[in-house]
Amino acid sequence: MMECIVYESNTGFTKQYAEMLSEAVGLPALPMVQAVSKIPRGTEIFFLGWVCGGKITGLPVAEKRFIVEAVAAVGIVYPHPDVTAELLKLNKLSCPLFYLQGGVEPKKLGYFKRKILSMIAQNLERQENKTAAVWDLADTLRIGGSYVSQANLEPVISWVKGNEVKE
Ligand SMILES: Cc1cc2nc3c(=O)[nH]c(=O)nc-3n(C[C@H](O)[C@H](O)[C@H](O)COP(=O)(O)O)c2cc1C
Structure with missing residues (x-):
């Protein structure tokens, strides 16, 4: 069961999405610096991180400590299937990946x-x-x-809610 939302944000746009998601699905959202001391290793999480040069910031740390069930990458380029494919490859991801446009x-x-x-x-x-x-x-x-909007987040909200129902 996914227990927590963990995020890594530099200027606050990823934080905004994490808090919107938290509100919508009823799971706590913690920045990575707090997550490492407050939640136990091996906890199942949803991770959000900002994109820097194609890399999802904070993801390697999150993967080492927690079970990352799914990831949302927050970048600035327009959402496009090529963007997601590139992010999956560069970040060696095998879990579901969502792309959100930040600011x-x-x-x-x-x-x-x-x-x-x-x-x-x-x-x-x-x-x-x-x-x-x-x-x-x-x-x-x-x-x-800023391109942050609730509409962008809808597919993520549906995925998290759907996942809860399955388990
Ligand atoms: C140094 C730097 C590199 C970036 N590289 C990318 C990138 O490769 N792809 C992308 O889509 N956005 C890139 N961005 C944009 C950020 O991912 C975007 O501004 C994001 O919303 C920042 O989130 P934050 O406010 O949570 O830190 C970059 C931003 C900076 C400052």
């Missing part, structure tokens, strides 16, 4: 992290035939913004 808050990021995001924005701006969505993402990377 950017430049003032919470240091110089180098901001620089990385503005380089991604620059690449997007160089694309030919840019859609409104691409422009919007490039702006978000530079000036900040």
